[in-house]
């Protein structure tokens with residue numbers, strides 16, 4: 001059943017489950033039982049919680065639902081990538097918004113790319129999500145549901161917050177979802193298997209950094225502030241340099257992986273001079289650069305770099321001593337590749 005008016009158990013932390021159980025007069029061991037059913041055993045209904053007493057199940061059923069809610073559509077790419085469409089909108093919303101989630105299987109890993117917002121307010125020039133504006137901030141339960149409700153859940157090895165939306169614009173549900181993905185009383189996944197991608201909004205970035213050990217990817221796309229602002233308006237209000245300066249401080253040294261995303265645009269940011277400036281800008285940060293081929297969405301004047309310019313860019317960065325890898329594009333034929341997620345057709 002979709003979008004019920006009851007609160008969802010999926011997305012509740014241990015402390016919230018304890019409060020709920022206290023409110024319902026349930027015994028002290030009930031929160032642990034419920035958490036196990038939701039996050040370890042994948043229950044989709046309260047009725048499945050067979051070690052919870054019948055009376056307790058009736059009380060739960062009357063006030064909450066699990067919140068595992070299957071996708072409304074799935075499309076499969078020639079390369080095996082699957083794109084799921086989920087209806088979101090909180091328990092009480094009558095007219096849902098929609099988000100897309102990509103499942104990307106590879107020989108040695110399977111990555112799930114989750115969304116944190118329906119649409120996005122940041123309007124990056126190269127991103128189809130940005131073109132639809134912001135419709136809705138997902139709850140923690142709706143972020144987790146993109147994992148809980150897909151048939152490949154058990155195969156997922158890595159989760160990336162690189163779907164629709166800017167995670168730091170929906171910070172608290174994102175932090176809560178990270179806690180539930182990684183805590184022992186949640187799904188218990190390793191933080192090293194989770195990456196949050198952001199354009200680098202300050203001071204929310206610091207809060208993300210301090211609250212989780214997950215990897216962080218920063219969308220950079222140009223070493224020059226004026227140039228970056230032309231394709232990423234967020235640069236004007238939140239210069240990425242604040243984040244870079246923070247990452248250069250001793251306090252920011254950590255074992256997590258920090259990476260910088262760099263989409264290569266023909267004649268815009270792909271010259272050898274840009275490569276040298278990029279290395280200089282990131283000097284002092286233990287990081288890697290992920291180079292990405294641009295997937296034009298149809299409404300931008302930006303063009304993808306030629307393979308030759310892209311290879312030369314990578315070589316220059318590597319020669320200067322920095323790790324630079326190419327991220328393989330997946331799911332292009334179903335618009336699941338980087339920058340192409342959009343539910344504008346449903347607005």
Ligand code: SF4
Nearest residue numbers: 120122124127130165
């Ligand atoms: S790239 Fe990220 S921050 Fe920019 S518009 Fe797209 S979803 Fe928003």
